Amino acid sequence: MRHIDFKDVELKSGFWKTKQEMVSKTTIYSVYSRFVDTGRIDAFKFDWQEGKENKPHIFWDSDVAKWIEGASYILAKKKDKKLEKCIDAIVEQIEKNQCDDGYFNIYFTIVEPEMRFQFRHMHELYCAGHLIEAAIAYYGATKKRKFLDLMIRYADYIYLRFYVKRDCGFTTPGHEEIELALVKLYKVTNDEKYLTLAKYFIDERGGPNDIKEEKYDGVCNQSHLPVVEQEEAVGHSVRAMYLYSGMADVAYLTGDEELKNACKRLFDDVTTKKMYITGGIGSSGCGEAFTVPYDLPNLVSYTETCAAIGLVLFARRMMLLDFDSKYEDVIERVIYNGFLSSTSLDGKSFFYENPLEIIPYLSERDNKNNNGWRSIHFPAKSRSEIFSCSCCPPNIVRLIPSIANYLYSCEGDTIFVHQFMHSSATIDLNGKTVKILQKTSYPNNGKVELTVEGGDCTVAVRVPFWCEKTFETKKGYAYYQVKDGGPLSIDFGMPISFIESNRRVILNCRKYALMRGPVVYCLEGIDNPKPLRDILVDTKSRVRVEKDDLMLLPKLKCKGYIRKMNDDSSLYVKKQSIDEKTDITFIPYYAFANRGEEEMLVWFQTKQ
């Protein structure tokens, strides 16, 4: 199974094209400006000194690197001199300030130079990984080699220290990411040593030679056990996703079955026991981590944006490694919901956490008592343009411009169609170049028309997990023999469904969610009687679809009930309320919190 790169795919119009335009016009510059404001860009000048403001933080390199990577994906599609100039200026500083031995890290050069490669938890190799990915992306977009060559030098230095000399303060990174970056570097350079190093970091992880942080138990960064022995997703969810992605990459390239099976187990554990309906993962703010199975609280859901993105990265690699529609189903679930909620409709502000319920007063509960006591952390009620730990915004900037990565793959004479976007793609299929045109306004409706030009072939189309029509499928894909030029029309429908959780998700018992195709809906206070938890949705009432240009996908309207209480002053009364009919409006989950700080609810109650 071979990946088709987004560079070979052109989005034409529709939902994701609109989002890409938002990112290339607004988000990319907005994030850059905030990085300028906060000193992240100037940090590359390496001129910070004690006493000056904006002291470089250990992960600033990665913030800017991810921004460069995202900007490169934009540049890969469309010339943008201003953007290119911004990147070139940073690359110039990197060249100027890279150490003679190839090492590059702002914090550990100008703040604690003597501690280079001594602290496993200080994100050094994580930063390196993102810099390598950025350099590859920029090279891919512009064919300018300078940044790539600088990062090859750095990678060679890391190889020397961690693999050849093994003289660092730790064996494997405390925050995984470099593994998948090294695989990318191997692919772009064909230099085996990068794959060797990636494999080394993965194989040594949790093993007898792995040096762990004293104060951690290894669970937080998946080094509690050798990776092939890991049965359950544990610890920091972003780290887990980056590690598992690297593991899947290595398993794909080496054919290591044990590693592949570990990947399969971990993917299933995440997606069948620890994933929100939105595709969000990592339910706990304590360690930004996975917890016990079925622990998916809605009000305090942590569900970091970067973890959702990481799950997309992992799932795509799993599809290549272990072809099955479940992987691209998860990608679809994430991109339309738990990932997209991260970004405001104007593209300027972001959620770090993506809660599934907001009750505004709850986050105020401990404000007055917080004298060193442990308060419950509630997610922010509105998006911000920047965070002190601002990993998510540039990660968003990486994903949306490269979203077409998730559309296709091929094997032999078969083109696999995984996601549905109005697009055209050029695919090298068994030696011949074919063009596949996808005409659709998905997910406004479920109609997809596919035309292959340049030869006959087999087209395997993922039948989405939410589809209620019957298709004959293998591993969840419907196979069609398609003639050159002959269009193939499919209609998945776009059903509106009430969803329930496995009963082990105790906090969701007797609660229901509404989905339209892949899109999860929510109630927001501005549209509905409050409190939202008081609403009973009438699941038997007709759900009306109402166009909404701002949100791109429609609102849904139906009937429901709200309690009418005669006594509104008592704290407790004998059951007295009667149900009063009310209109209920749902909006796509991703669009919440664009109209002020409000109550929000994904899992609601229904008239029994």
Add this chain to the structure above:
Amino acid sequence: MRHIDFKDVELKSGFWKTKQEMVSKTTIYSVYSRFVDTGRIDAFKFDWQEGKENKPHIFWDSDVAKWIEGASYILAKKKDKKLEKCIDAIVEQIEKNQCDDGYFNIYFTIVEPEMRFQFRHMHELYCAGHLIEAAIAYYGATKKRKFLDLMIRYADYIYLRFYVKRDCGFTTPGHEEIELALVKLYKVTNDEKYLTLAKYFIDERGGPNDIKEEKYDGVCNQSHLPVVEQEEAVGHSVRAMYLYSGMADVAYLTGDEELKNACKRLFDDVTTKKMYITGGIGSSGCGEAFTVPYDLPNLVSYTETCAAIGLVLFARRMMLLDFDSKYEDVIERVIYNGFLSSTSLDGKSFFYENPLEIIPYLSERDNKNNNGWRSIHFPAKSRSEIFSCSCCPPNIVRLIPSIANYLYSCEGDTIFVHQFMHSSATIDLNGKTVKILQKTSYPNNGKVELTVEGGDCTVAVRVPFWCEKTFETKKGYAYYQVKDGGPLSIDFGMPISFIESNRRVILNCRKYALMRGPVVYCLEGIDNPKPLRDILVDTKSRVRVEKDDLMLLPKLKCKGYIRKMNDDSSLYVKKQSIDEKTDITFIPYYAFANRGEEEMLVWFQTKQ
């Protein structure tokens, strides 16, 4: 309005008599043994030295003092030589180790003697208050004056330092309690200076001369504002209750209307916006504190046992100050529910926190990720015999033996009947001594027969808040002219009611609780299909009452529904479950967690 002391009331049989026997036979000795084990008793020898185990803690004096007070209430009713000997031994140590100037505190004598009266937050005056209360109780029970005289010396020293010299490191106590103790001391000695000091501590609190802890903002211990300006209950809930009790005492004795009005406002704020259906208060573990109005989460309800006890103390004082049935209604709500849940049915183990819902797996959620991150604190799932901060067990030991304090008061020729227990009481009414006999098996049923012997009088009987019958009342009390020897029979019924919360309590929206008379019921996993949140109770089904000897009050049984799901493996499925009929068993809330660690639920869903 004059209080009738428990010493003048004799419980004959029934619910509280049984609980009193449990405390006098089991609890009082069990708590003592744990205090011996942990060094709390030996600490009174003042021989701890650096390097030895069981270093005295700043609040150990108060733990033992409360135990002495409780033991004294038992002794007041029945000779118990063993108990008296234990107390005498402690008193002997107190006499031996009291400083020459009258000061008595274990920690600040043997650990940090140079810091006497320097740290406002170190519970020094809190310990003093409890020692004073204990001494008064022991004197009341035995007429032995030694302990009382020692504590009078200490009180005089406190008066000298805090009121005359004003040379301490703070003005008012960081943990209130001494205010109400000083009022008690004034009553027993008739020495005005103790009332003066109590009033001084209350008047100065939050004022311009009040010296606060640097790291606190005054909210946590109610010194953010002068007490008469306080509109809302804030901060540490136990401290609040002790302060408000002292305020009510002073207002009662001085006739200070401004202070009385503050007490009324604060009581109403607590009981109409911040009180669980169980009478539990202080919903947040962050600061053991009150939070914003209507924030009453069930899973993480802190609801400390001592706070419930404090609310009883406050409410009783308010009844004397501002006669209204709402005060004794709150007492009834607390004693049968959020207070009584604290103690196991065998009387040996205790809850510090009294949650309204338990989902066992949730408390495990962050166990593996707790690397210095902030995890959510969940209440314990089972009771303990001792805590490192063991304020609650001896507080329970104070309340149950003196529960008859809450039965009666009188004014002119009227006897007020506030609570219902099978008992006889001797009351000095307008110069003549009358005896009031109360015959009842309340709250097994709602029948109460009252007989007054020794003269005609007016009897005013509280009509409980849950009563569904119509009585002619003033301030919630029904008035009867009773002839000498003529029995008065009342039947309140004992209705079973489904209760709903004010809709502002968002977490309880569309949830219902079951009460039988004053007793709140709950579902426990051992009796019912799980998860409990999956149950829909059929509120239209007949609720059967089933006797239970262990729990003393009956179980309640009715019909309900559980989801039947065909797909039990998927995390999310299209709504498919159908309701299956099931039997539902409720037990009195106070009896939960006596049969293992289990799911528990007070607020359930119902068939709509």
